[in-house]
Amino acid sequence: MSLLEYLNMTSPVDIGLDLGTANILLYHQEKGIVLNEPSMVAKERGTGNVIAVGQEALDIHEKVHPGIVTVRPIASGVIADYEATTVMVRTMISKVATRSVFGLRRLIVSVPLGITPVEKRAVLDAAEKVGVKEIAFIAEPVAAAIGLGLDPFAATGHMVIDIGGGTSDIAVITLGGIASGESLRIAGTDFNSRIIQFFRNRYNLAISDYAAENLKLQSVCVYDKDENSTMTVQGMNVGTGLPETITVDSRPLNDSVDHLVSQMIAAIRKHIEALIVKPELAIDILEKGIYLTGGGSQLKGLNKRIQEETTLPVVTSDDPMTDVIKGVGEILADLDHYKPLLAIDYKALVKEDS
Numbered sequence: 001m002s003l004l005e006y007l008n009m010t011s012p013v014d015i016g017l018d019l020g021t022a023n024i025l026l027y028h029q030e031k032g033i034v035l036n037e038p039s040m041v042a043k044e045r046g047t048g049n050v051i052a053v054g055q056e057a058l059d060i061h062e063k064v065h066p067g068i069v070t071v072r073p074i075a076s077g078v079i080a081d082y083e084a085t086t087v088m089v090r091t092m093i094s095k096v097a098t099r100s101v102f103g104l105r106r107l108i109v110s111v112p113l114g115i116t117p118v119e120k121r122a123v124l125d126a127a128e129k130v131g132v133k134e135i136a137f138i139a140e141p142v143a144a145a146i147g148l149g150l151d152p153f154a155a156t157g158h159m160v161i162d163i164g165g166g167t168s169d170i171a172v173i174t175l176g177g178i179a180s181g182e183s184l185r186i187a188g189t190d191f192n193s194r195i196i197q198f199f200r201n202r203y204n205l206a207i208s209d210y211a212a213e214n215l216k217l218q219s220v221c222v223y224d225k226d227e228n229s230t231m232t233v234q235g236m237n238v239g240t241g242l243p244e245t246i247t248v249d250s251r252p253l254n255d256s257v258d259h260l261v262s263q264m265i266a267a268i269r270k271h272i273e274a275l276i277v278k279p280e281l282a283i284d285i286l287e288k289g290i291y292l293t294g295g296g297s298q299l300k301g302l303n304k305r306i307q308e309e310t311t312l313p314v315v316t317s318d319d320p321m322t323d324v325i326k327g328v329g330e331i332l333a334d335l336d337h338y339k340p341l342l343a344i345d346y347k348a349l350v351k352e353d354s
C-alpha cells in the first residue's frame with residue numbers, strides 16, 4: 001500500500017451539503033455524514049472579520065462577548081449574509097475535505113424550492129474557492145424523499161413536507177418532478193420569534209433565543225390546546241432592568257403560536273387541493289399519507305394536527321434532521337440514476353449555469 005493510499009488521499013472527493021437556516025450538514029462519499037453543526041458565524045464587531053463558524057460560533061453566541069457579533073447567515077431559507085455564507089461553507093468543507101491531494105470533485109447542495117440565482121451564486125462562489133470542480137443543486141423535499149427511502153421517479157404521488165428552521169418545503173413528487181409545491185417562509189425559527197414576543201408582551205420579560213428554543217422543545221404543544229403544563233422561565237424584566245424567574249402556564253403560549261400552525265396547514269391544504277386536476281395523485285397521498293420531515297416537524301402535536309385538519313394519514317420520519325443529507329448521499333452514490341432530478345429542477349451544473 002502506498003503512503004497516499006494509507007493516508008486515504010488517493011482520489012478526488014465528492015461531498016454533499018445541506019445548507020440549512022439552523023444547521024449545516026456535510027456528507028462524504030465514503031464516510032457518510034461527517035459534519036453537523038449550527039449555521040452560525042461569529043464576527044468581530046468593528047472589522048467584520050469572521051473569527052468562528054458553526055459550533056464554535058454558537059459557543060461564543062451563548063457567552064455574549066461585546067466585541068463579537070454572531071449571525072445566522074441564512075435566514076428564512078435565504079442567504080441573508082452573502083460574505084458570511086461564503087466563509088461558513090468554505091470553512092466547513094475544508095474541515096472535512098482537506099486530505100485528498102486530488103481535491104474536491106463534486107458538490108451536491110440541497111436548497112429550498114424557491115432559491116434565487118443570487119443565492120445560488122453565493123454557494124457557487126464558496127464552492128469555487130475550495131476548488132470544487134462540479135456542482136449541482138437538488139430541491140430539499142426531493143432530497144428528503146430519497147432520504148426517506150421513497151422513489152422520486154415512481155409513477156405515484158408522494159407528498160413530502162420538510163419543516164426546517166427557515167422554510168417549510170411542501171412538495172408533491174411524481175415521475176421525477178414536482179407536481180405541486182412551494183417553499184413556505186414559516187418554520188421553526190418563526191416559533192422562537194413568536195415565543196420571545198409572547199413573553200415580552202405578556203410578562204414584560206426579555207428572554208434569549210436559547211430560552212425560547214428550550215420552551216419550544218419542552219413546553220409547546222400544538223395539538224391538544226387544552227393541555228397545560230407549568231413552565232419556569234428566566235429573563236430580564238424590561239421594566240425593572242433586573243433578571244427575573246417566572247412560573248406560568250403553557251396554555252396561553254400554545255395559543256400564541258397557533259396562527260403559525262394554521263398558516264402551515266392552509267398551505268398544505270392548498271397543495272392537496274391543487275391536485276383536483278390530477279385526482280390519481282391525491283389518491284396516492286390518501287393511501288400512503290403525508291411524509292413529515294425536518295427538525296421543525298418534531299414540534300409536539302404537529303403531526304396529529306396536520307392529520308386531523310387534512311384528514312390524511314401522516315407518516316413521521318425516524319430521523320427528521322438528517323433525511324435531506326441522507327438523500328444527498330444517495331444521489332452522490334448513484335449520480336447517473338439521479339442526474340435527471342438535478343437537471344430537471346435547476347439545470348445547475350456550474351458550467352451550464354454561468
Ligand SMILES: Nc1ncnc2c1ncn2[C@@H]1O[C@H](COP(=O)(O)OP(=O)(O)OP(=O)(O)O)[C@@H](O)[C@H]1O
Nearest residue numbers: 020021022023164165166167188294295296298299
Ligand atoms: N424536538 C423539536 N421540536 C420542535 N422543533 C424542533 C425540535 N428539534 C429541532 N427543532 C427545530 O428544527 C429546526 C431545525 O431543523 P432542520 O435542521 O431540519 O432545519 P434547517 O435545514 O437548518 O432549515 P431550513 O431547511 O429551513 O433551511 C429548528 O428550528 C429547531 O428549533
